[in-house]
Amino acid sequence: MPLLSIDDLHVALGGRTVLEGIELHLDRGEIVTLVGPNGSGKSTLLRAIIGAVRPAGGRLVRQPGLTIGYVPQRLAIDPTLPMTVTRFLNLPRRHPVQTLRQALERAGVPGLGRQQVTALSGGQFQRILLARALLEQPDLLLLDEATQGLDHRGTADFYRQIANVRRELGCAVLMVSHELHVVMRASDRVVCLNRHVCCQGTPERVLASPAYRALFGPDTVDALAFYRHAHDHAHHDHPAGTPAPAPTATAPLEASR
Amino acid sequence: MLDDFLVRAALAGLGVALAAAPLGCFVVWRRMAYFGDATAHAAILGVALSLLLSTSIFAGVLVVSLMMATLVSLLSGRGYAMDTLLGVMAHSALAFGLVAVSFLSGVRIDLMAYLFGDILAVGKGDLALIGGGALLVVCLVGWRWSALLTATLDGDLARASGIDPGREQLVLTLSLAVVVAVALKVVGVLLIAALLIIPAAAARPFCRTPEIMALLAAVIGAASTTGGLQAAYWLDTPTGPTIVSLAAILFALSSLAGQLKRRMSRAEPSSAAPPLSAAGTEQPTPGRCRAP
Numbered sequence: 398m399p400l401l402s403i404d405d406l407h408v409a410l411g412g413r414t415v416l417e418g419i420e421l422h423l424d425r426g427e428i429v430t431l432v433g434p435n436g437s438g439k440s441t442l443l444r445a446i447i448g449a450v451r452p453a454g455g456r457l458v459r460q461p462g463l464t465i466g467y468v469p470q471r472l473a474i475d476p477t478l479p480m481t482v483t484r485f486l487n488l489p490r491r492h493p494v495q496t497l498r499q500a501l502e503r504a505g506v507p508g509l510g511r512q513q514v515t516a517l518s519g520g521q522f523q524r525i526l527l528a529r530a531l532l533e534q535p536d537l538l539l540l541d542e543a544t545q546g547l548d549h550r551g552t553a554d555f556y557r558q559i560a561n562v563r564r565e566l567g568c569a570v571l572m573v574s575h576e577l578h579v580v581m582r583a584s585d586r587v588v589c590l591n592r593h594v595c596c597q598g599t600p601e602r603v604l605a606s607p608a609y610r611a612l613f614g615p616d617t618v619d620a621l622a623f624y625r626h627a628h629d630h631a632h633h634d635h636p637a638g639t640p641a642p643a644p645t646a647t648a649p650l651e652a653s654r
Numbered sequence: 655m656l657d658d659f660l661v662r663a664a665l666a667g668l669g670v671a672l673a674a675a676p677l678g679c680f681v682v683w684r685r686m687a688y689f690g691d692a693t694a695h696a697a698i699l700g701v702a703l704s705l706l707l708s709t710s711i712f713a714g715v716l717v718v719s720l721m722m723a724t725l726v727s728l729l730s731g732r733g734y735a736m737d738t739l740l741g742v743m744a745h746s747a748l749a750f751g752l753v754a755v756s757f758l759s760g761v762r763i764d765l766m767a768y769l770f771g772d773i774l775a776v777g778k779g780d781l782a783l784i785g786g787g788a789l790l791v792v793c794l795v796g797w798r799w800s801a802l803l804t805a806t807l808d809g810d811l812a813r814a815s816g817i818d819p820g821r822e823q824l825v826l827t828l829s830l831a832v833v834v835a836v837a838l839k840v841v842g843v844l845l846i847a848a849l850l851i852i853p854a855a856a857a858r859p860f861c862r863t864p865e866i867m868a869l870l871a872a873v874i875g876a877a878s879t880t881g882g883l884q885a886a887y888w889l890d891t892p893t894g895p896t897i898v899s900l901a902a903i904l905f906a907l908s909s910l911a912g913q914l915k916r917r918m919s920r921a922e923p924s925s926a927a928p929p930l931s932a933a934g935t936e937q938p939t940p941g942r943c944r945a946p
Binding site for chain 2: 444447448449465466467469472474475477478479480481484485488489490511513533539
């Protein structure tokens, strides 16, 4: 039985259809990335999986007893709520001190345990959020643009950690990301979403599909170029509408990494 | 010992303070201050209705407060801003309550006692109710503590861990109604919300974790009620308002101390200052950056 099976899922928010006819199946050990423009329903799909939005139709079946680790896009903690990093990691269940120390080290932020959560930088907090999600030893890790606020090295570390986690815990990872070039290399499967699933498959197949290019335009080319050259020092935030040179776009795909 | 009205009053005050402290922390963290107000103001309607139907005032207040809290929960996020909605509900409940009281021509009731409390008139039966109610709230909040905290941080984060934020909200709503019902006798309708919020707010500058804040709020609340009771006895002032005044003074002192503490820690050379990475300053602006 797959960890998660979604069949013909429909979700409406405030009377407006946000997702329709979604098909998605996740197995243990898979890293799957959701890509799609703003408002395409990526976060809503994650929220439907954790049960925060009720589907208007279709089936969403989680394996019984499934443990979910969730890293939200944004988490604003009210400044009136005092909260150390250690206390935050202990929510909702307490863990041994040693485990917490290891978790912080693995997240690349050792010794932060006594800091107030509100005093952390965006990148530090993002790492803490991931560390907290991993403490639950999840079967399924959901990441909603989890590398927001991380610098390049932080992002590279982050994806390396995800790959390690998958190997160690054998969990499935479903993540939303806009960093197409990094994502493409880090995922087994890419699902391209725009209210419905436009296309899904291996990164190579999705990149080559016309539906994906129609959705992302010139970005496709960049992503493909980065994917093929496997460069890490990306200049990914070029202005929208600036078409990059596209000699490789139609070249036959290589499966090299 | 319980035959002394001052002892009964002190115990009643302590009971309410202890129950209000952890709950008040959640009210502050979740920005529900007005929510507490609306629930408390509805209590006067509860008083009027229970006198009209000649039922127990405690039960009447409990039911009406619970209905009010539920109504506010249901209506929130349906077109009105929360503060507008609560402003409307709190004051209309109070107004309707006062109007309803005026219909009770046969009964002469001491309205002031309900508006501002009458802690010195707490009887043994009242004390039992207050103790039971306070114990119930402390147990309920203690039992759900972790889940409540997680849900307070973020609804989705809670859901992902298998916690239903709606259920936790219900726990808070229920506890709030119970605290309002037991605090009515102690500080009265108009000042119940103060007993929830002020001790929690006064505790905030000195706390590193939510648990410490709840404990410290309980200490401050207890100090305010017992100290206020004493002060009212010496100064011959109304007890409920004196208790709240003392809490307010403690809040002012704690705010000052908090400011001082922050100033001091800023004056020290901070080792935690984030070093500006060289890469960060040299990053090309988007306009100049091209894909390779």
